[in-house]
Amino acid sequence: GKEKVFLLTKDSIVKAQIVKTGFREGDFIEIVEGLKDSDEIISDGAGFLRDGDKVKVVTTSQAQPAK
Numbered sequence: 001g002k003e004k005v006f007l008l009t010k011d012s013i014v015k016a017q018i019v020k021t022g023f024r025e026g027d028f029i030e031i032v033e034g035l036k037d038s039d040e041i042i043s044d045g046a047g048f049l050r051d052g053d054k055v056k057v058v059t060t061s062q063a064q065p066a067k
Contacts, residue, residue: 006042006049008057014042015049023035
C-alpha cells in the first residue's frame with residue numbers, strides 16, 4: 001500500500017511516482033512529498049494505466065464519446 005500518482009514524461013510515457021499524502025477533504029488530497037511544481041500528472045483515466053505505458057494526450061474538445 002504505497003500511494004502513487006502517474007506522471008507524464010516529455011516523451012508521453014507514463015511513470016508511476018510514489019507520493020506522501022496529507023490532508024483529505026472530499027475529492028481533494030494534499031500531496032506533501034514526491035512531486036515537483038513542474039510535474040504533469042494524469043488525473044483522468046489513470047485507473048487504466050501501468051508504469052511505462054505510452055499515451056496520447058487529448059484535450060476535452062478532441063475526446064470522442066465511447067461507443
